[in-house]
Amino acid sequence: MLAGLLTIVAAFAITRQYASDVPADPDRPYFAADGTAHFLDGAQDLKESDPAGALDLLRQALVVSPLNVDALVNTASIKAQSGGTAEVDAIYRHVRDLTNRNLTTLYHDLDGYIRNNDQKATIRTATLILNIIVGPDNSLNTYIPLRAALIDHLVSLSGEADNADLIVAGLQRRPLWRGSFLTALAQKGPGTAFPDLADRLGDVPPAGSAWQAYLQRLIGSGQSRAAFATWASLLPADAMERLGYLNNGDFEDPALLPPFGWQIKGTSGADIAFDTSTSASGATSLEVTFVAPAEFQNVQQVLILDPGAYQVSGKVRMSELKGARGVQWQLVCVSGSALTPNGSSAAFLGSSDWSDFSFPVVIPEAGCDYQLLQLVVPARIRSELELRGKIWFDDLKIGRSP
Structure with a gap:
């Protein structure tokens, strides 16, 4: 250099x-x-x-x-x-x-x-x-x-x-x-x-690109738990008591920032928003409006789950959601560059009022440094990317299986 x-x-x-x-x-x-x-x-x-x-x-x-x-x-x-x-x-x-x-x-x-x-x-x-x-x-x-x-x-x-x-x-x-x-x-x-320099400056925003880049660097270098501890230290004092296996599952807490809060990336194929006009409980839900075929993995959260059995659950509402394969939640284990699917919900299609969904996952002893919970269109070929309509989610949770 x-x-x-x-x-x-x-x-x-x-x-x-x-x-x-x-x-x-x-x-x-x-x-x-x-x-x-x-x-x-x-x-x-x-x-x-x-x-x-x-x-x-x-x-x-x-x-x-x-x-x-x-x-x-x-x-x-x-x-x-x-x-x-x-x-x-x-x-x-x-x-x-x-x-x-x-x-x-x-x-x-x-x-x-x-x-x-x-x-x-x-x-x-x-x-x-x-x-x-x-x-x-x-x-x-x-x-x-x-x-x-x-x-x-x-x-x-x-x-x-x-x-x-x-x-x-x-x-x-x-x-x-x-x-x-x-x-x-x-x-x-x-x-x-x-982090040493940011601490001395005292005004580097946690939501800014620099802290986000540092946290992603830690995660990518196999230090996901150190990344989580650093992320938690940046939160407001009262936010610590709201942390769990999954954070901000009710979409009510903007203080819980990525990557251990929701990371939402824009895409030409869908409009993604926090909707304050409809919810299963509270004031806000996650709304996704699919408008054009596109590869979709644009809503995700990094998780730190210990080995064992868990249940992922939540509430869903749909309005004329039409397509070949629908959309589903997937939990993926990440180890280095390897991504291993570890459980998924049923595919969501059609129209419905608020209803419950759930699916089990088992985190293995090895080969799972951290996890990603992500909303995806599970297309196998390009024609299966076609999806139109609206879907809402609320009250997502992850709990230990009995």
Whole structure:
């Protein structure tokens, strides 16, 4: 990753179009001053074919406008190609004195800090570059590889306490790249870097993409019980007493977030909603309206069930639900990448008022790290995906079998 970042930084550092794309202090000379534009354009044209001629034009531009950052940066860029390290460094120091927002200068600095393993200076400079290139318009598409590389490099440095202090200080200013960094840290940060940093920030929302990414990372790496404990610690204090084998089975408790609360994914084939106009009890039910053929596994919850026998039960209502195979609840055992069906309800089709349903499941001693309860269209071939109509669920429960 380090080599990749150095390559990206170098590529940006020698590209003229980024030398003056970020305004500095308006009281300082920055863009091409009157009388220098033709020198700069000519130098750009000669840069590859005649570097000496380009340098001569840039010298003439600096006679007209000695503080012209465009001319200085392009001079440094050309000289860097012939190995004039000391002179190049001196030019960049001069540019830095004029403005600390010149990207080419910052790329040059960052390249040196990374090569010298100066992690604190790397963090400060990478943060400054990100603050410049990530704007309200999500910046220019050209910067996307650089932005991703910088964020990934900050993530890789976040495990050390001193580095984390600098990163937290930058994030507390709520930069526009904060969300992208937190999600990347949750997905691939070292050790417990993400929860530790989130705890220090104190305002990373449990429902946000970063915490959800971290919980999914724990589950995917075989730490489903640690994920559950972490998830439970994020809940309001009064929510703990409402936890069970299945959470929010009455669809009344939005505080019980995914993945150990309901995870609902949108699909073009169905409209999924919490319906407050009809319910078997309480105020809310789950409503699914099927409108077009589509693979459907879009309502699910992660479960942590110990080995043994259980009964899954609930209430269902249907309105003109028509299709080849209907829809059903399935409980699936997950172990690594293996998914093993472990029980399912009867298929639901037709029309009915509220009625009860149930089905048994047995969780084995091995091969079932965690479980998924999911609502599915159990199609075997594509034509069996056809399903139209409405269905509601309420009062879902999982209990131990006697």
